[in-house]
Amino acid sequence: MELKVLGQEEASEAPKGGCSAGSCGSNDDQMSHLPESIREKVYNHPCYSEEAHHYFARMHVAVAPACNIQCHYCNRKYDCANESRPGVVSELLTPDQAVKKTMAVAANIPQMTVLGIAGPGDPLANPERTFETFRQLSEKAPDIKLCVSTNGLALPDCVDELAKHNIDHVTITINTVDPEIGAKIYPWIFWNNRRIRGAKGAKILIEQQQKGLEMLVEKGILVKVNSVMIPGVNDEHLQEVSRIVKSKGAFLHNVMPLIAEAEHGTFYGVMGQRGPSAKELQDLQDACSGDMNMMRHCRQCRADAVGLLGEDRGSEFTLDKIEHMDIDYEAAMEKRAKVHEAIENELNEKRTEKDDSNIVSLAEVAEEGKSYRPVLMAVATSGGGVINQHFGHAREFLVYEASTEGVRFISHRKVEDLYCSGGDTCGDGETVLQGIIRVLEGCEAVLCSKIGYEPWSELEEAGIQPNGEHAMEAIEEGVFAVYKEMIESGKLDQETDAEKVTA
Amino acid sequence: MSLSIIESCVNCWACEPICPNDAIYEASPHFLIDPKKCTECEGDYADAQCATICPIEGAILTAFDEPYNPPGSLTGIPPEKMAEAMAEIQAR
Numbered sequence: 001m002e003l004k005v006l007g008q009e010e011a012s013e014a015p016k017g018g019c020s021a022g023s024c025g026s027n028d029d030q031m032s033h034l035p036e037s038i039r040e041k042v043y044n045h046p047c048y049s050e051e052a053h054h055y056f057a058r059m060h061v062a063v064a065p066a067c068n069i070q071c072h073y074c075n076r077k078y079d080c081a082n083e084s085r086p087g088v089v090s091e092l093l094t095p096d097q098a099v100k101k102t103m104a105v106a107a108n109i110p111q112m113t114v115l116g117i118a119g120p121g122d123p124l125a126n127p128e129r130t131f132e133t134f135r136q137l138s139e140k141a142p143d144i145k146l147c148v149s150t151n152g153l154a155l156p157d158c159v160d161e162l163a164k165h166n167i168d169h170v171t172i173t174i175n176t177v178d179p180e181i182g183a184k185i186y187p188w189i190f191w192n193n194r195r196i197r198g199a200k201g202a203k204i205l206i207e208q209q210q211k212g213l214e215m216l217v218e219k220g221i222l223v224k225v226n227s228v229m230i231p232g233v234n235d236e237h238l239q240e241v242s243r244i245v246k247s248k249g250a251f252l253h254n255v256m257p258l259i260a261e262a263e264h265g266t267f268y269g270v271m272g273q274r275g276p277s278a279k280e281l282q283d284l285q286d287a288c289s290g291d292m293n294m295m296r297h298c299r300q301c302r303a304d305a306v307g308l309l310g311e312d313r314g315s316e317f318t319l320d321k322i323e324h325m326d327i328d329y330e331a332a333m334e335k336r337a338k339v340h341e342a343i344e345n346e347l348n349e350k351r352t353e354k355d356d357s358n359i360v361s362l363a364e365v366a367e368e369g370k371s372y373r374p375v376l377m378a379v380a381t382s383g384g385g386v387i388n389q390h391f392g393h394a395r396e397f398l399v400y401e402a403s404t405e406g407v408r409f410i411s412h413r414k415v416e417d418l419y420c421s422g423g424d425t426c427g428d429g430e431t432v433l434q435g436i437i438r439v440l441e442g443c444e445a446v447l448c449s450k451i452g453y454e455p456w457s458e459l460e461e462a463g464i465q466p467n468g469e470h471a472m473e474a475i476e477e478g479v480f481a482v483y484k485e486m487i488e489s490g491k492l493d494q495e496t497d498a499e500k501v502t503a
Numbered sequence: 504m505s506l507s508i509i510e511s512c513v514n515c516w517a518c519e520p521i522c523p524n525d526a527i528y529e530a531s532p533h534f535l536i537d538p539k540k541c542t543e544c545e546g547d548y549a550d551a552q553c554a555t556i557c558p559i560e561g562a563i564l565t566a567f568d569e570p571y572n573p574p575g576s577l578t579g580i581p582p583e584k585m586a587e588a589m590a591e592i593q594a595r
Contacts, residue, residue: 066517067558070577076558077513092514121515128520187579190556193521193548262588270580270588 038251041168041222044113044340045145046309048169048224048252050297050409053309054385055343058114059105061098062091062304063129067121068153069189069205072267073228073258076121091304091319092120095132103141104322105306107332109313110339116147118171119303124154127161134165143333145169149226153189153205155212163219170216171254172209173226176234177241179203184233187267210248217249224252224295229276229284230268231258242288253288254295257281278399279442282410296411299396308383310396310412350385350474365488366404372492374403376410377479378440378464380448387470387478391451399443400475402483407476413439437462444486447478504566505538506551511562518553518563527553 046053067076093101106112115137117123123130134146147169148162155172162170176182182202189201196204216223225245227238234241242253258275260268267273276284285294299309307313366372378397380389399410415436433455440446446464449471459466470478486492505526508518512533519527519534524547526540536553543566544551554563554571560578561570574582 065515066520066556067515068517068556070558072579076515121517126516187577190517193552193555194550195555263592265585267578267580270585 038222041145042251044343045147045169046114047116047147047171047295047298048222050295051347051385052113053297054381054383055111055347056114057109057112057306057308058116059102059112059306060116060118060301060303061093061101061133062120063093063095063098063133064117064119064123064126064303065092065121066125067119067151068125068191069122069151069201070187071151072185072187072273073230073260073269075265075269077265093319095129095136097319098133099136099140100327101317101319101322102137102144103327103329103332104325105317106141106144106336107327107329108316108325109307110332110336111308111343112144112336113340114145114147114169115141116149118149122151122153123148124150124158127154127158131161131165134167138166141329141333143336147171149173150212151205152209152212153191154208156208156215159212159215159219159221162216163221167221169222169224171224171226172213172250173228174206174209174213174241174245175227175230176202176237177206177210177244178237179206181234181237182206185228185230210244213245213248213250223250224254225250226254226256226298228258229255229281231274231276231280233273235276235280235284238284239287242292246292251293252295253292254298255281255285255288256298256300259300278411278413285411296409297398299412310383365484370493372404372487374401375445375483375486375492376401376443377482378413378443378446379475379479380446381475385475387447387473387475388449391446391448391455391466394448397440397443397446398475400479402479407479407483415439433458437464440464445482447475447482504543505536505541506543506554506566506571507536507538507564507568508534508553508562509564511559513559513562515558517556517558521552521556523547523552 042048042052044052044056046056046058102115117130117133130148134148137144137146146165146167148167149171150158150173152172152174155170175185179199179202182205183199186202186205188195188197189205190196191201191204213223213225223245225241227234227241229235229238238255242255245253258268258273260266260273260275262269262272285296288294297309301309302312302314304314305312306317377400379387379400380391380394380397381387382389382393394415396412396414398412401408401410415432436455437459443464445467446459447467447470450468451459451466456466467482470481473481483492508527510533514529514533516534519529523544524540524542526537526542527534528537548555551563551571557563557572558577560572560574560576563571565571574585
């Protein structure tokens with residue numbers, strides 16, 4: 001059999017820039033075929049490029065409290081410091097405060113490339129506060145990319161204003177294109193001075209979203225579509241949504257799992273609507289990926305998140321703390337440019353190395369005529385695209401699939417609160433380690449920089465092979481090396497066809 | 504006649520810009536309605552604007568001190584279901 005060599009196609013198609021081999025959550029081929037103008041827009045945007053999210057940071061400023069619709073997964077009582085999910089913030093900012101905070105973060109976290117406004121309400125339902133923030137920032141911090149996330153209701157009226165402020169990236173949350181399904185997600189919208197309920201309201205929202213999407217694409221603004229996967233409500237329907245938004249020119253589709261707990265006080269939480277399992281989510285993402293460039297690395301962050309996608313450094317930049325920071329933005333901008341250049345160089349170097357290492361093909365270990373099943377592996381990383389985190393320190397694991405086609409990023413899995421008081425989500429008497437083992441279900445190996453003796457044996461017993469041998473190696477290389485070892489050991493020899501059907 | 508805002512207000516700002524009489528103002532701990540300015544939108548709109556965009560059930564009262572948006576009317580969560588869920592959380 002002819003085995004594909006990792007990254008080979010990308011190497012020949014895209015000698016510079018774009019997505020690195022195999023890894024990109026946003027489908028590789030589509031990324032590597034991007035025109036240079038779009039690649040320029042996304043290569044350092046952590047939410048638009050899976051590769052970028054290992055290196056570049058983003059922040060949200062919570063300047064937009066008002067909303068013009070109600071979603072069944074949202075509760076407008078949002079002042080919580082300890083929860084991490086969309087719509088939640090600790091303190092609301094005025095545009096002036098938001099600008100100050102942005103510049104403070106940009107000076108202290110030079111990897112920060114993107115400032116987004118994502119609520120806690122709808123940014124475009126607060127046009128004055130949102131656009132005042134953008135206006136000041138495009139003047140004072142011209143090296144920061146600006147983006148905005150919206151439910152789309154007010155979008156058509158705002159497209160010109162968005163274009164004027166150089167907003168290059170807009171995310172629209174589109175959960176459905178069917179008003180009847182919409183009625184199960186949106187109880188009401190505020191439209192032309194009335195509260196409009198049910199399918200009638202949903203129909204208006206859907207029309208506005210689609211119109212806004214078309215207008216943005218027309219203007220050359222990059223559009224990402226977010227969809228919340230709600231089992232039994234819109235799960236099957238989202239494939240159609242994916243096809244439609246792609247045909248209208250959306251760049252990326254991000255299908256996220258519903259977050260619903262009774263204590264959030266949301267309709268879905270209180271009514272017991274469940275979210276999807278990791279597998280259901282992955283299956284849907286895979287089903288959509290035939291049509292669309294999928295985002296799989298979303299962390300569903302807060303409307304005031306700061307830092308790399310997997311972390312939140314918001315508490316370092318509260319209003320009282322930034323009050324005392326003295327920021328020389330000119331100097332900060334120079335430093336940022338250097339840091340960004342260094343990251344770019346590192347990325348380019350890694351690409352070249354990867355091209356060389358591609359010589360190492362699977363053919364060394366694979367036997368003629370045999371096929372090998374794909375394997376999921378979890379990785380502990382604190383950024384930089386390398387396996388560099390101690391198992392016990394990981395708050396989340398990145399899951400990769402290794403197959404004879406190469407290595408691809410699948411999703412992240414959060415470790416539930418290490419200091420959880422127990423009860424609701426942990427199950428009775430479950431230890432932290434048991435919780436992690438449950439979270440890693442389906443993975444056959446976990447790669448980390450180090451791991452203690454005790455978790456080692458428990459993981460092994462659970463069928464998840466711990467591996468600390470690839471510490472500080474690039475993630476995809478480490479994962480692929482382990483995959484090769486598994487092939488060599490005969491672990492992955494395909495079952496017979498009959499067995500495969502049931503697998 | 505005037506509407507009023509009570510302590511369950513979450514200060515989301517949605518009502519403030521849409522009041523046709525500029526009767527709503529930011530205050531601590533929550534937004535307030537100036538009763539001298541409020542007309543309940545009579546003559547301007549069919550529905551009182553603040554209470555029509557407000558996402559919080561019970562946060563705005565009518566001139567008769569009754570919730571303009573009673574429990575369950577905005578979220579769709581039946582009040583008994585909400586009470587049940589809260590009791591269950593309390594019992595944990």
